[in-house]
Amino acid sequence: MVTSNFQGLGLTRQRTVVLRVIRDANEHLTANEVFGKAKELLPSISFATVYNSLRYLKEAGHIAEIQFGNGASRYDRMTHRHDHAICTSCGKLVDIEMEPPADIIKKAAKQSKFKPESIEFTLRGLCPDCVSTN
Ligand SMILES: [Zn+2]
Ligand SMILES: [Zn+2]
Known part of the structure; x- marks a missing residue:
């Protein structure tokens, strides 16, 4: 097993x-x-x-x-840096693999005055199932 x-x-x-x-x-x-x-x-x-x-x-x-x-x-199960899309209707959560744009990290670091290590994105919206039933 x-x-x-x-x-x-x-x-x-x-x-x-x-x-x-x-x-x-x-x-x-x-x-x-x-x-x-x-x-x-x-x-x-x-x-x-x-x-x-x-x-x-x-x-x-x-x-x-x-x-x-x-x-x-x-x-x-994925422990490396990756992003997620979350469905605002049913809560479905899926992985997205994107290279985070360096200028966004720079901007975020500048505004927060943090020394950046990582950044994560969450795409919110309707998943394909919810789009087709609405
Ligand atoms: Zn959904
Ligand atoms: Zn994930």
Whole structure:
């Protein structure tokens, strides 16, 4: 059940299952959704274990956590810098790969007087499903 490419990471069985759920998902799951899918693979797993595993995997750099406004945290298998598009109707969240324009970073750094490390963009609008049903 556990695929071989996770061996060598030194993860417990529970953490391996949680990581697998996130890597196999085509979407950005909430902790609750991860729990639901993890239970299919490992029925004895508890929500607390899933939650602790998520925290551990995030700190170890295997997954990323993203938060938008007051919504629940979602977990992302892509840990490198990337952007997101979020549907204002159904909340669907998809990845976008863009090179951030250097002049925007410069402007933002100048206004905030921050020394910039990274910048993220969120495109808000209607996803294709919501466009076609409206
Ligand atoms: Zn939508
Ligand atoms: Zn993402």
